[in-house]
Amino acid sequence: MTSEVSKKTTDESRSTMMQLIFPSDTNYHGTMFGGKVMEYMDKIAAITSMRHARGPVVTASTDSLDFVAPIKVGDMIDVEAFVTWTRKSSMEIYVKVQTEHVYTGERKTAVTAFFTFVALDEHGKPTPVPGIIPQNDEEQALHLSAPDRYELRMQRKQDRQKSH
Numbered sequence: 001m002t003s004e005v006s007k008k009t010t011d012e013s014r015s016t017m018m019q020l021i022f023p024s025d026t027n028y029h030g031t032m033f034g035g036k037v038m039e040y041m042d043k044i045a046a047i048t049s050m051r052h053a054r055g056p057v058v059t060a061s062t063d064s065l066d067f068v069a070p071i072k073v074g075d076m077i078d079v080e081a082f083v084t085w086t087r088k089s090s091m092e093i094y095v096k097v098q099t100e101h102v103y104t105g106e107r108k109t110a111v112t113a114f115f116t117f118v119a120l121d122e123h124g125k126p127t128p129v130p131g132i133i134p135q136n137d138e139e140q141a142l143h144l145s146a147p148d149r150y151e152l153r154m155q156r157k158q159d160r161q162k163s164h
C-alpha cells in the first residue's frame with residue numbers, strides 16, 4: 001500500500017513503560033485490576049501510533065486482550081508496544097505486558113493485545129501513514145500474519161453493521 005521510501009522501522013516508534021505494582025492497583029485476590037492494565041496498554045499503543053504517524057490518532061478497535069498470567073503486588077511490569085503493520089491510514093499495534101520479579105529479574109508474559117489506530121488529518125479525516133519495516137523475527141512474524149487479523153476485523157465490522 002505504501003512505497004519503500006515512506007517506510008519507517010519499528011525502532012522509530014517502539015515505546016515502553018515500566019510500572020511498580022502497589023496494593024492500590026490490585027483487586028481482592030492481590031492481582032492487578034484488568035482495567036488498570038488495559039489503561040496502560042491503550043496509552044502506550046496511542047504513543048506508539050502517534051510516533052509512527054507523527055500526528056493525531058484515534059483508537060479504531062481493540063482485539064481480544066489475553067490475560068496469560070496474573071500480575072501481583074510488588075511486580076514490576078514492562079508494557080511494550082510496536083507497529084506490526086500498516087494499511088493506508090490504519091496501524092496495527094501489538095502490546096505485550098511482561099512482569100519482572102524485582103529480586104530475581106525473572107520475566108513472564110502476562111497480557112497481550114492488538115490495537116488498531118487510525119491517523120487523522122487537520123479536518124479529523126483518516127490520512128495516510130508510512131509503511132513499517134519489521135526489525136526482528138517476532139515483528140516479522142506478526143507483520144506477515146497481520147492481513148489475516150485485518151480481515152477478521154472487517155468481518156466483525158460487517159456483522160455489526162448488519163445487526164444495526
Ligand SMILES: CC(=O)SCCNC(=O)CCNC(=O)[C@H](O)C(C)(C)COP(=O)(O)OP(=O)(O)OC[C@H]1O[C@@H](n2cnc3c(N)ncnc32)[C@H](O)[C@@H]1OP(=O)(O)O
Pocket residue numbers: 046057058059060061086087088089090091116118126153154157
Ligand atoms: C486515542 C483515543 O483514545 S481515541 C478515543 C476512542 N476512539 C474513537 O473515538 C474513534 C471513533 N471512531 C471513528 O472516529 C471512526 O470510526 C474511524 C476514524 C476510526 C474510522 O472511520 P471510518 O468512517 O470507518 O473511516 P474509513 O472507512 O475511511 O476507514 C479508515 C480506516 O479505519 C479502518 N477501520 C475502520 N473501522 C475499523 C475497525 N473497526 N477496526 C479496524 N480498522 C478499522 C479502515 O480499515 C481504514 O483503514 P485504512 O485507511 O488503512 O484502509
